[in-house]
Structure formats: C-alpha cells, structure tokens
Amino acid sequence: MSSLAPRPTTLLFERAEVDQLDEVMAIMAGAFSPDYGEAWTRSQCAGIMPMSGVVLTLAREQASAEARGFSLLRTVADEAELLLIGVAPRFQRSGIGRALLDHFIAHSSGCGARRLHLEVRDGNLAAGMYRATGFAVAGRRHHYYRGADGSQFDALTLVLEPNQG
Numbered sequence: 309m310s311s312l313a314p315r316p317t318t319l320l321f322e323r324a325e326v327d328q329l330d331e332v333m334a335i336m337a338g339a340f341s342p343d344y345g346e347a348w349t350r351s352q353c354a355g356i357m358p359m360s361g362v363v364l365t366l367a368r369e370q371a372s373a374e375a376r377g378f379s380l381l382r383t384v385a386d387e388a389e390l391l392l393i394g395v396a397p398r399f400q401r402s403g404i405g406r407a408l409l410d411h412f413i414a415h416s417s418g419c420g421a422r423r424l425h426l427e428v429r430d431g432n433l434a435a436g437m438y439r440a441t442g443f444a445v446a447g448r449r450h451h452y453y454r455g456a457d458g459s460q461f462d463a464l465t466l467v468l469e470p471n472q473g
Contacts, residue, residue, distance in 0.1 A: 318370040319404065321411050324378070326357055331366060331375040332394075339377075339394035342456040344429055348392060353380065356391070363415065367395075367408055377404040381412055388416035390426040393434075405434065409441055417470050424470060429453050430462040443468045 324332065333350050340347035356362050361384050367377040377395035381388055390412050395404045416424055426443065428435045429452075443466035452463035 319407050320368045320370050322366045322368060324364040324366045326354055328366065329353055332364065332378045335375060335378055335394050335396045338397040344461055345453040345455045346429055365408070365411060367404055377408050379408045379412055381416065383416060383419050383421055386420055386422045388419070388421035388424050390424070406437055409437065413468070413470055422469060422471055424468040425465065427463045427465050430464050435464060438466050441468070
C-alpha cells in the first residue's frame with residue numbers, strides 16, 4: 309500500500325438506506341480484517357437499520373460519487389454510539405475516517421446527545437484517532453472480539469462528552 313493515500317477534494321455525507329448495503333459491505337470487506345472479528349454481517353446491518361435512532365452514513369467523493377467510507381450510529385435519548393466506521397483500504401489514512409468521526413460527533417450533538425460512546429479493539433490504530441478527538445477510555449471488555457482462527461481480543465470502551473469543558 310502506498311504511503312500517500314489519495315486525498316478527496318470534497319466529501320459528501322449521505323444517509324444510506326438498506327438498498328445501499330452492497331456499497332457498505334464492499335467497504336467493510338476490505339476495511340475489517342477477519343483476523344480480529346470486528347466486521348458485521350449484512351444481516352446484522354440490515355437488522356439494525358430500521359430501529360429508531362439508527363443512521364447509516366456513506367462518505368462519497370463529490371467528483372466521482374464513489375463511496376469511500378461509512379459509519380453506523382445509534383442515538384437513544386441523550387446518548388449516541390458509533391457502532392461501526394470503515395474506510396475503503398485504498399483511501400485509509402487520507403482523513404476520511406476522521407471526517408466520518410467528526411460527522412458522527414456533529415450529528416449526535418445536533419440530535420441532543422450529551423455523551424458519545426464507541427468501542428475499539430485494543431491495539432487498533434484507530435484508537436489514536438479517537439483519543440486525539442477527545443474520547444477517553446471508560447472501560448475494557450475482555451475477549452470481546454473473536455478472530456476467524458478463534459483468537460480473542462479485548463475491546464476498549466471510549467466516551468466523549470462534547471459539550472463539557
């Protein structure tokens with residue numbers, strides 16, 4: 309993989325529907341290694357989408373309309389959770405993940421969420437991005453993820469209170 313990932317000129321964020329899951333699943337297949345057991349199945353994604361407060365967002369490059377990343381979130385009362393975030397491998401490390409994270413924070417805050425949650429596999433490089441955005445470790449779920457070979461990995465639970473301080 310090249311160290312210089314293509315940089316999008318302009319990202320557009322689009323609320324996705326169930327009929328766009330092919331694009332999401334294509335990104336997920338490349339973004340999540342089966343070594344860690346983090347990816348969701350199509351049926352898991354389709355099953356949660358009709359639930360109240362759930363939003364699936366596609367990040368598209370404006371000029372090409374190509375889907376380059378996605379996020380899946382759920383808002384309940386005054387709390388929101390980032391359930392999934394993924395960027396197509398050839399666009400990783402180009403700012404799309406951070407843009408999706410910022411979009412999650414802005415959307416959730418705009419919906420009245422005062423506390424934001426996410427979980428990340430301990431050792432995942434994205435944890436640095438979350439911490440740089442202000443998320444703090446709130447807990448650990450031991451052996452939460454199970455890789456394709458049966459290996460187990462801890463999850464860190466992270467929290468952000470965007471309107472604090």
